Amino acid sequence: MNTSSIDILEQVVCVSLDVRIWSGRRMLKKEDLMVQGTLPPSDLVSLGSKKIIDPSELSVFNAMKKRMERACLEYGTRFLGGYAVPLERFNELSAELNDAVNEATMKKQDLLNRYDSLIDSWCAKHPTYEAIIRKATVPSPVVDERINFNWMSFRVNPVTNDEEAEKRLDTQVKGLGQKLMDEISKEAEIIYGRSFKDKQEVTQKIIAPIRRLQKKMVSLSFVDNRIKPLSKEIDDVLDALPKTGKLKGMEFFALRGLMELLSDDERIRAFSSDDAKATDDSEDVITEEVTTESVVADEVTSGDEIEEADIEEDVLPMPTPQKPKTQPLKGWVF
Known part of the structure; x- marks a missing residue:
């Protein structure tokens, strides 16, 4: 196994x-x-x-x-x-x-x-x-x-001396990451529909269910390496919000953009893969400066490729926005 x-x-x-x-x-x-x-x-x-x-x-x-x-x-x-x-x-x-x-x-x-x-x-x-x-x-x-x-x-342990049984269990374990992603998307879609759709502001009460969702992601981040960058994005957006008063204007749109990201499985895959690729590229540059050798980064994939057939014509996953060092508000703004 x-x-x-x-x-x-x-x-x-x-x-x-x-x-x-x-x-x-x-x-x-x-x-x-x-x-x-x-x-x-x-x-x-x-x-x-x-x-x-x-x-x-x-x-x-x-x-x-x-x-x-x-x-x-x-x-x-x-x-x-x-x-x-x-x-x-x-x-x-x-x-x-x-x-x-x-x-x-x-x-x-x-x-x-x-x-x-x-x-x-x-x-x-x-x-x-x-x-x-x-x-x-x-x-x-x-x-x-x-x-x-x-x-x-x-607790679950693989059966010894049974290769087929081990393979079946291994397949189930490897599918945990995608199941977690699907659950995140479903819960975010519910939150978006109840609190953000056709609205221009939300109260501080909306933070609690999003924090619960993030806490689940953090505690289960070991099942899939795509989870950590997504969890960090949630942290960045929530930390930039005021702690009191209604959330409206740019604050509302940043939070709504985050929920639109989380509720779209294809965007989640694109975001997590892009973030992981950017991290690997950054590490390659540092290695190049220290060793003066050319290092070619392996292509980073999520294990679940985005198929062209699943993307509507002329509609592509939204790229990750660049975050300036002095940017006062982080997140996805639409």
Whole structure:
């Protein structure tokens, strides 16, 4: 297995969520369709199933599941059906997941305590279909088994003496960088759509989610060498902003430009590759002066080339703007 892949595995903990949520539904039967010559209302039946409890009573469990998934993505990146979390941030994530599990367990117990009365209330809301509802109900112990919130953590090591298994794992590890890039782009796109699109100013509250995104990038920078220059760009832009008051004018456009960069995977690749190439060129010049020998830099690639077919006609990735030494505001301004 590739040495760099082994190094990456040594720096991460894998986290897997074990969450099951009871749907509160039973299969819709032919005899359920017409009662006293009328069709059941839409809040009682839908898509081949009938609801035996008010769906709003179960929505909290979907919210808890999403909360746990968001926490995993805040600290880590998707990997092997779960999440790869950097060792240095595992304890933080562990605390959040444990809190979520404890809260979900209490909410489940509350549901079980009220289960019979909830069925009664649902029947009272649909008296015409009470017989159908009661016939479809399941005992509370069944509900108890079908709602579960848990999680586990483990380390991954390659299987020895199995070259094919090592290759498959190596491929997954090498894909971590692109998965991280994709997650960054998706999150930045959400932030841009909510806070920047069709607007001319934002408040200081926008800094927090961007900082969280950057913190994730910094802690996972070891999975891909394209991450560090991108993280530094975020740092440069945010550090140049005022700490109080609304962000508007050039400050707003610099921040909006940054989010447009982060939400575009092709621009991210171009930016990171250009930055890495510029760094290598700078190092070559220094080596030339010291050794007086001509050094030719190898071409720097990101491992994911930008294909011409993916670029619209006459639309090219925006070049990295030059930053003067005395420039008061850093970032991408559009």
